[in-house]
Amino acid sequence: MKTDNKAINSMRNIKKDGNSNASDYNNSEDIKRHPCFSVEASKSYGRIHLPVAKSCNISCNYCHRDYDCPNESRPGVTSRLLTPEEAVARIYEVKSLYNEISVAAVAGPGDSLADPDNTLKTFELVRKEFPELIFCMSTNGLNLKENINDLKDADVKFITVTLNATDAAIASKIYRFVNYKGICYKGNEAAELLLEKQLEGIRTAVSKGLIVKINSVLIPGVNDKHIREMSESIKKMGVYLFNVMPMIPADKSFFQKIGVPAATRQDIANVTEGITGINIMKHCRQCRSDAAGLLGNDISSKLNNNKEKDHDNRKCCSGV
Ligand code: CLF
Ligand code: SF4
16 A cells, blocks of 8 residues: 555655654554554544643634634534543443544644643543554644653654644744743744744654654645645655645634635645655545544544533633
8 A cells, every 4th residue: 555655664764864763663553553644544444532632822813712623623613521531431432333443632622732631641541441542642733842751651653733834924924822831922923932842843753753744724825835845844854744734714713804715625736736755645534623433434423422612712811
């Protein structure tokens, strides 16, 4: 299978560059069972998202926190938060409906590392009950570097970072604020800080042997002309997979209010055409933060999930 051979070759090349560790072989085996990293795997293996991450620490202009994080999750649906203990029970519930679950992930509804304790506790509890599951996590990257060792210790193998620009001037049009260690940054300062932390986090994750995917939200008129340049940068960092997703501005988000249009699948095809040297994901479903089952046959609507709206709205220093 083309993608999986590429995966193994990519791992070998990383090893040649001395940029990875002894778990590489196991990692390539894991790719063959990860439905997002292998199209072939997505036909039979499912994933479960455990919505335990309540808060967020940045403000993306396409987001409104009445909804799931659009960086990894489809906006428009509010997921019920789970405690780490409930997350374990959720896996039993999902496996009773579809047993071929290979990946357990934390992907919102806020940022997985805004308050890392719940995320790490969830992985710890799940590992005790389900030793066979591969762990995956998505994040905006702000707190990634400082949590890498804990994530490694928790046996997380796959990390997705949402990186919408590698140019701070472009990033400054995408984020309203960044709240880092209790201090609120805005404008260029926020964009530069977030970008610095994202790049440090990505490089550290790769150097520690984690398999990294970059999600980029394609925002018409904002970062669409920048995607190719980004692909060159992330290739050099050892990122394994690049997933360009169409922006679907959340209801009441800043971009929706000022009329930035949603991107289309054709826009994605146009901007990714001709990119080489990095795997391009083409089967993303922009799933919600409580998604479960096969990518092509989500069973989350069958779960005990009473859609209560109980996750935080973010607060910045100015109370935005
Ligand atoms: Fe979930 Fe993301 Fe892990 Fe997959 S989803 S945290 S890498 S287990 Fe997959 Fe869903 Fe697309 Fe994400 S289809 S939104 S890429
Ligand atoms: Fe919204 Fe935070 Fe996700 Fe950005 S990272 S889309 S602000 S939840």
